[in-house]
Amino acid sequence: MNTILDINRLGLLLKRYFVENKKRELTFWGIATVIFVLIHLTSSSDKSGLVEVFLYISGLIFAARTFKIFGYTPGGMHFLLIPATHFEKLVSGIILNTFYYFGMMMITYTIGTVLGTVAGNIFFETSNPIQFAFFHFDPNINIASHAGENLFSKFIAFALIQSVFMVGSLYFKRNAAGQTFLALSVFFIILVIIELLLLKATFGTYHLNGPMMNLSISGDDLFFKTKQIGKIIRYSLIPFFWIVAYFRLIEKQV
Amino acid sequence: MVNVQNVTFSYTRRTELLSNLSLKLEAGRIHGLLGKNGEGKSTLLKLISGLDFPKSGSIDTLGFNPVKRNPTMLQEIFFLPEELPQLTLSIENYEKVYAPFYPSFSTEQFNAYLKEFDIDNKKSMINKLSHGQKKKIFIAFGLATNTKLLLMDEPTNGLDIPSKGQFRRMVASAIDENRCLIISTHQVHDLDSLIDSITVMEKHEIVFNQPIEEITKKLFFRVADRDDKNESVIYGEDTLRGLYQVCENKTGEESKLDIELLFNAILSEKNRIVNLFK
Numbered sequence: 001m002n003t004i005l006d007i008n009r010l011g012l013l014l015k016r017y018f019v020e021n022k023k024r025e026l027t028f029w030g031i032a033t034v035i036f037v038l039i040h041l042t043s044s045s046d047k048s049g050l051v052e053v054f055l056y057i058s059g060l061i062f063a064a065r066t067f068k069i070f071g072y073t074p075g076g077m078h079f080l081l082i083p084a085t086h087f088e089k090l091v092s093g094i095i096l097n098t099f100y101y102f103g104m105m106m107i108t109y110t111i112g113t114v115l116g117t118v119a120g121n122i123f124f125e126t127s128n129p130i131q132f133a134f135f136h137f138d139p140n141i142n143i144a145s146h147a148g149e150n151l152f153s154k155f156i157a158f159a160l161i162q163s164v165f166m167v168g169s170l171y172f173k174r175n176a177a178g179q180t181f182l183a184l185s186v187f188f189i190i191l192v193i194i195e196l197l198l199l200k201a202t203f204g205t206y207h208l209n210g211p212m213m214n215l216s217i218s219g220d221d222l223f224f225k226t227k228q229i230g231k232i233i234r235y236s237l238i239p240f241f242w243i244v245a246y247f248r249l250i251e252k253q254v
Numbered sequence: 255m256v257n258v259q260n261v262t263f264s265y266t267r268r269t270e271l272l273s274n275l276s277l278k279l280e281a282g283r284i285h286g287l288l289g290k291n292g293e294g295k296s297t298l299l300k301l302i303s304g305l306d307f308p309k310s311g312s313i314d315t316l317g318f319n320p321v322k323r324n325p326t327m328l329q330e331i332f333f334l335p336e337e338l339p340q341l342t343l344s345i346e347n348y349e350k351v352y353a354p355f356y357p358s359f360s361t362e363q364f365n366a367y368l369k370e371f372d373i374d375n376k377k378s379m380i381n382k383l384s385h386g387q388k389k390k391i392f393i394a395f396g397l398a399t400n401t402k403l404l405l406m407d408e409p410t411n412g413l414d415i416p417s418k419g420q421f422r423r424m425v426a427s428a429i430d431e432n433r434c435l436i437i438s439t440h441q442v443h444d445l446d447s448l449i450d451s452i453t454v455m456e457k458h459e460i461v462f463n464q465p466i467e468e469i470t471k472k473l474f475f476r477v478a479d480r481d482d483k484n485e486s487v488i489y490g491e492d493t494l495r496g497l498y499q500v501c502e503n504k505t506g507e508e509s510k511l512d513i514e515l516l517f518n519a520i521l522s523e524k525n526r527i528v529n530l531f532k
Contacts, residue, residue: 001326009325009355016351020343077305078339083329083355253306 005091009084013092016082029108032058036112041120048133052154055105056161063097063165064177067249071173076254086249094242098162102155109134156234163241170248255281255403255434256302261311263297271297272458274311279451281402282431283465286445287438288517289455295438296336298455299405302436303333316402329356332396336408338388345391346376358400363428367394370420385412393421397428404435410444422448442513452513454520462520464531466511472530474503475512488526489519502530 018025035054039047069075082089110132117130136150168180196206256279263272271294279285289295300306301313304320304327313320318327341348345368353359368376371390380388389412396404410418426448429435437445452469454462477496478484486502498512500519520527 003324003326006325012351012354019347019351020341072340074335074337074339077300077333077335078341080305080323081303081328081331081333082352083325085325086323088325251307254300 003085005085005087010088010092013082013084013088014095017092017096029104032105032108033112033115036109037116037119040113040116042124046131046133048136051109051134055102055154055158059097059101059105059158060161060165060180061177062101063162064169064180066093066097066166067169068176070170070252070254071176073254076252080252080254086246090242090246090249093166093245094163097166098159101162102158156238159238160234160241163238163245167241167245167248170245170252255279255316256436257314258298258302259312259314261301261308261313263294263301263306263308270458272301272308275458275460276311277453277460277463279434279436279453281434282429283451284425284429284435284437284449285451285453286442286449286513287436287453287455288440288442288513289438290521291440293455294458295440295455296407299333299407299436299438302403303331303405304328305333330402332356332399332401332404334389334392334396334404334406334409336411338385338392341380343381344377344379345373348380348391349376349395352395353399356399356401360398360400363400364394364398367397367424370394370424371417386414386417389413390417393424397424400433402433404433406435406437408439408441409437410439410441418444422446442517445513449513452516454517456521456524461524461528462531468531469516470503470508470511471506472503473509473516473527474501474505474507475499475509475515476501488523488530489515491515491518 032054036051039050067079069079079089113132114130117128120126121128134151134154164184165177165180168183169176172179199206256277258275258277261272261275262270263275264270275294275298277298287295287298297306301308302315302320304315304323307321316327316330318324320327343351349361349364353361353364368374368391371394373387373390373394380391383391389409393406393409396406410421413421422444425435437449439445449466451465452462453460473488474486476499478487478490478499480492480497482497484499484501486504488500488502490497490499492498498515500512500515503509
């Protein structure tokens with residue numbers, strides 16, 4: 001027997017989720033489609049910012065519910081005793097809160113955009129073109145390759161948020177979304193304080209701009225390298241949080 | 255089948271719930287795990303199934319370390335907790351979703367057990383049923399999984415009187431020489447004529463662990479007259495129906511085991527009874 005990852009068991013875990021949450025899923029994605037229709041009903045202006053906010057906020061709430069079952073002891077016992085590996089249980093959670101959620105959001109966004117724009121054109125006698133601003137893809141201007149890259153970077157940002165809030169769902173029994181957000185806020189506040197203290201200690205000031213500083217960076221190479229390092233850190237943080245979640249799941253007791 | 259060796263466990267740093275506990279449970283038996291509230295019966299079941307980890311000592315469940323929660327082990331364990339999970343599923347969908355995880359699951363048996371419990375409609379939503387009805391579904395499912403190890407924590411809590419009888423009949427018919435059932439309870443009457451091994455926990459330790467045949471060989475249970483003085487009496491309870499006594503079985507005569515009386519006798523005369531079985 002495969003004691004690491006068995007596709008059949010993984011499939012059963014996913015099936016379990018969909019059978020148990022069928023009604024909730026249908027309701028949520030129905031509402032999401034209606035929201036996207038309403039967003040695109042009145043005008044064809046760029047709504048990608050709004051879509052992004054909806055994606056990230058609803059996504060993090062969804063991710064924070066991944067292991068919500070541990071909030072209730074009998075539920076946690078039931079989940080841990082399902083004959084599947086911790087890895088399979090984690091992978092099913094990642095598939096659902098990252099790939100499935102993002103995919104469904106894109107599908108509902110596409111349907112909502114088409115329906116909203118068409119309905120808007122009919123009701124308000126306009127002739128707005130169907131524009132998938134979120135993908136940064138305008139059918140009239142062929143910049144599909146750019147669109148792909150942009151969507152990928154959005155997916156990476158989304159996956160990172162999901163991985164953090166999934167870890168939160170394993171650490172916090174109640175209101176995991178709120179508590180994870182609070183923990184992140186505290187972490188960033190501490191980070192900012194450390195940064196300010198370092199600035200004060202090094203340059204004698206809390207401000208990096210203005211006439212007090214005279215920093216000059218020569219060459220584009222450094223900027224490029226910094227950007228690349230940032231990208232690597234962002235990409236590697238996702239599996240890092242997945243690994244943290246895995247170890248948290250292994251050590252989970254109810 | 256289950257081998258617990260010198261296990262220590264605590265939920266908090268200060269108080270130990272289980273200390274240096276050792277226990278061996280064999281297949282083909284229905285083990286009754288008895289003890290007062292808070293003695294650690296449920297915790298012991300959790301440790302055996304891998305839901306909690308011992309602070310020290312070792313546990314062997316079906317040849318596995320339960321801490322690893324290996325799926326090969328999990329598909330041979332069914333745990334019926336005292337408090338049931340909230341599942342928004344119909345009985346039909348519960349079977350559809352969870353039965354494939356258990357390779358020996360039998361739909362025919364599941365249907366037969368449900369029928370015996372008078373549950374006809376498999377389209378009923380589990381979360382809409384009463385606690386007793388829910389418990390019946392989980393008992394029926396657990397027995398139908400045909401797992402080697404069945405752990406039941408207070409299984410008769412919430413069951414009505416006829417259902418308790420049905421439960422006893424079902425369990426008795428479902429257990430064979432390859433399966434082991436551990437029932438943790440403080441409702442000892444519900445296990446009458448069902449269990450064939452008794453384990454008693456007191457002060458977070460196993461103080462007694464014997465098969466029924468050994469108990470009835472060494473102890474004699476009787477109803478005596480109030481003026482009957484007998485030196486072999488270990489423990490007695492004065493009731494309206496007479497003096498219920500646990501005596502040393504010096505003649506080798508068979509008697510019907512009274513679990514509640516034995517349990518009270520162990521708590522009251524622990525050393526004397528334990529020495530008798532050494």
